[in-house]
Amino acid sequence: MVIYPAIELVRASLGRYSITGLYQGAVGPRNYVRLFEQEALPAVAGNTVIWVATVVAVTIALSLGLAQLLNESFPGRRLVRWALIVPWAASLIMTSKLFVWLYDYYFGLLNRVMTAMGRAPVDWLGDDRTVMGAMIAVGVFVSLPFTTYVLLAGLQTIPGEVYEAARVDGAAGWRSYRLITLPLLRPALLVAAVLNLIYVFNSFPIVWTLNDRNPGFAHDTMITFMYKIAFKSALRDVGLAAALGVVNVLLILVAVVVYLRAARWREEPV
Amino acid sequence: MGSMTRRGLLALVLLGAAALLPGGCGGDTPKSIKVVIAEYSRDHTRPFWAALAEQYTKQTGVKVDLQVIDWNSIDQQVSTMIQNNQPPDVLNLNSFSSYAKDGLLYSGDEALSPKTREDFLEAFARGGTYRDKLYGFPILASARAFFYNRDLLAKAGVAAPPKTWDELVAAAKRVQALGGGTIGYALPLGPEEAQAEWSIWMWNNGGDWKAGEAWAINSDKNVQTLQFLASLANTHKVTQVNPGKTNRTDGAFQLFKDGKVGMVMGFSPLAAQLDAEGKVRYGVTQMPTNVGAPVTLGVEDYLMAFKKKGNQEAVRQFLDLYYQPEQITRWIGAEGFLPVTKSGRERMSGNEKLKPYLDALPSARLAPTTDPTWDKVKLDVQQSIGAAVQPGGDPKQVLDRLQKNAAESAR
Numbered sequence: 001m002v003i004y005p006a007i008e009l010v011r012a013s014l015g016r017y018s019i020t021g022l023y024q025g026a027v028g029p030r031n032y033v034r035l036f037e038q039e040a041l042p043a044v045a046g047n048t049v050i051w052v053a054t055v056v057a058v059t060i061a062l063s064l065g066l067a068q069l070l071n072e073s074f075p076g077r078r079l080v081r082w083a084l085i086v087p088w089a090a091s092l093i094m095t096s097k098l099f100v101w102l103y104d105y106y107f108g109l110l111n112r113v114m115t116a117m118g119r120a121p122v123d124w125l126g127d128d129r130t131v132m133g134a135m136i137a138v139g140v141f142v143s144l145p146f147t148t149y150v151l152l153a154g155l156q157t158i159p160g161e162v163y164e165a166a167r168v169d170g171a172a173g174w175r176s177y178r179l180i181t182l183p184l185l186r187p188a189l190l191v192a193a194v195l196n197l198i199y200v201f202n203s204f205p206i207v208w209t210l211n212d213r214n215p216g217f218a219h220d221t222m223i224t225f226m227y228k229i230a231f232k233s234a235l236r237d238v239g240l241a242a243a244l245g246v247v248n249v250l251l252i253l254v255a256v257v258v259y260l261r262a263a264r265w266r267e268e269p270v
Numbered sequence: 271m272g273s274m275t276r277r278g279l280l281a282l283v284l285l286g287a288a289a290l291l292p293g294g295c296g297g298d299t300p301k302s303i304k305v306v307i308a309e310y311s312r313d314h315t316r317p318f319w320a321a322l323a324e325q326y327t328k329q330t331g332v333k334v335d336l337q338v339i340d341w342n343s344i345d346q347q348v349s350t351m352i353q354n355n356q357p358p359d360v361l362n363l364n365s366f367s368s369y370a371k372d373g374l375l376y377s378g379d380e381a382l383s384p385k386t387r388e389d390f391l392e393a394f395a396r397g398g399t400y401r402d403k404l405y406g407f408p409i410l411a412s413a414r415a416f417f418y419n420r421d422l423l424a425k426a427g428v429a430a431p432p433k434t435w436d437e438l439v440a441a442a443k444r445v446q447a448l449g450g451g452t453i454g455y456a457l458p459l460g461p462e463e464a465q466a467e468w469s470i471w472m473w474n475n476g477g478d479w480k481a482g483e484a485w486a487i488n489s490d491k492n493v494q495t496l497q498f499l500a501s502l503a504n505t506h507k508v509t510q511v512n513p514g515k516t517n518r519t520d521g522a523f524q525l526f527k528d529g530k531v532g533m534v535m536g537f538s539p540l541a542a543q544l545d546a547e548g549k550v551r552y553g554v555t556q557m558p559t560n561v562g563a564p565v566t567l568g569v570e571d572y573l574m575a576f577k578k579k580g581n582q583e584a585v586r587q588f589l590d591l592y593y594q595p596e597q598i599t600r601w602i603g604a605e606g607f608l609p610v611t612k613s614g615r616e617r618m619s620g621n622e623k624l625k626p627y628l629d630a631l632p633s634a635r636l637a638p639t640t641d642p643t644w645d646k647v648k649l650d651v652q653q654s655i656g657a658a659v660q661p662g663g664d665p666k667q668v669l670d671r672l673q674k675n676a677a678e679s680a681r
């Protein structure tokens with residue numbers, strides 16, 4: 001089930017295709033050579049790093065706080081826990097379209113707030129300085145629920161006695177969080193980070209929907225770039241797109257391995 | 271040894287059977303055909319084609335695997351079908367020549383009855399021709415027209431919609447000067463349909479995509495046109511914010527429907543939406559021009575018949591059923607588009623709502639869809655021309671690059 005598409009992808013990346021999708025024979029590694037000659041590639045790779053690193057880091061930081069909050073009992077906790085699921089359950093395309101309207105220069109809620117505060121309106125999705133930030137905000141928004149629940153599950157596996165013991169030893173507040181909660185949360189953090197890494201890297205609908213008005217490749221990630229190579233640019237080349245697909249799979253594998261290595265390092269004796 | 275012989279015999283029998291089949295001329299009709307149609311509207315597309323398919327099955331006994339696919343993903347899905355060697359039998363799309371070039375299609379002589387072939391309007395038949403043969407069978411057409419907001423123009427003291435570019439600039443300035451977020455002219459040069467907007471401006475300045483057989487995207491006239499569009503945005507400041515990053519449907523049209531825009535280039539589906547909402551009092555007229563008579567863009571979509579073993583007769587019957595005057599006219603009428611056949615034009619000539627577009631048809635020109643290179647040029651224009659009208663954009667550089675890419679693709 002996993003192997004077959006992978007083989008097909010590699011096979012496609014070694015082939016030459018007409019604009020119609022018609023297979024015209026094998027060309028060896030030529031698509032890979034052409035891929036690395038693409039002028040847009042460095043910018044796209046840079047965008048991808050910024051997109052993945054920022055969304056994952058901010059998501060985890062916010063989720064740590066949210067999970068902590070949801071772990072405490074307070075009136076309405078059930079409601080908040082349910083509310084948090086909404087962005088998770090909604091389709092990514094619908095969520096993205098909703099944000100397109102929130103960000104809209106003329107109709108958007110965000111610019112109404114800006115003008116009410118006496119600031120000039122901003123073309124959030126058209127201005128080169130704000131597009132990536134606008135996309136990242138949506139990326140974080142949709143990643144929060146899953147991440148928070150993974151961390152919340154992690155928090156609930158930490159037995160209360162550990163904290164009691166710590167309190168007896170005089171550790172409380174931030175100190176107890178840093179010395180007890182975070183280390184014991186490590187497995188959940190690892191899971192959250194790795195899954196988010198893969199998920200955010202592969203995320204298509206957000207970048208595609210929020211960036212669809214911008215010509216060229218200035219705000220694309222590797223995934224939307226791949227789609228544009230195949231269907232939406234003058235290249236229109238399935239073989240070249242497949243080569244990028246193979247590179248993407250390898251990149252994400254390397255990224256995960258590197259991350260896991262780095263995370264385990266710190267596990268070694270203190 | 272025994273099994274070898276049996277297998278050998280079997281192969282011989284199969285070969286013999288294949289030889290008996292009249293090569294591609296029917297006789298052995300398929301059990302079903304795959305028909306892929308683009309979704310023009312939720313309300314009309316699927317119901318019409320489902321009913322047509324049902325009638326076809328009743329008449330021929332051949333089942334129809336009908337797939338109605340939205341415009342956003344149809345290129346991708348069709349490409350995947352062809353990659354997997356499962357092409358449709360009948361396909362509806364806005365391009366055809368690349369498929370003809372790849373040798374995937376039946377020509378009109380092979381897949382249409384003479385009566386159907388002769389009914390096509392001359393210009394649209396020409397627009398479906400590749401190397402002197404008809405491969406892209408016209409399915410419907412549309413034409414752009416110039417829309418203006420009557421109330422905004424009146425309020426700005428503009429007596430009549432502009433006929434020239436100078437008048438357009440003057441009118442747009444006055445509308446923009448009304449303030450409160452009012453926009454003189456909504457210019458969508460984002461990726462969705464930039465090639466359409468650009469074609470109209472280009473032609474109304476005397477430029478064109480090609481000069482003879484060669485691409486001429488960066489001609490002096492075209493550079494002048496794009497500089498003019500950039501000046502609308504950056505010098506006169508009479509467009510919406512970031513016109514190079516505004517799409518048509520959710521950008522320019524949306525603003526016009528909201529009553530914020532003085533003028534925009536639209537087409538009949540926009541008129542239908544405006545009528546349904548009843549919020550904007552609008553007029554429809556010819557394009558403003560900078561040289562000579564006004565020109566508009568005609569868009570022709572196609573039906574294609576894919577060559578597959580034994581499907582020729584089944585496909586021919588299906589196409590002939592669609593091209594029966596009452597069928598094609600019923601659908602085109604429901605979708606609000608323009609006829610592509612002589613009989614259809616006669617039937618629809620009395621339709622008041624379509625009058626401005628039918629009137630515009632004689633002055634309409636088509637994009638160079640008969641050249642397979644166009645399929646790439648179009649995408650290149652969509653992904654790059656917007657950059658030319660952004661602050662600091664360089665119209666000449668953008669067009670030079672488009673020209674270079676087009677010349678390379680054409681080789």
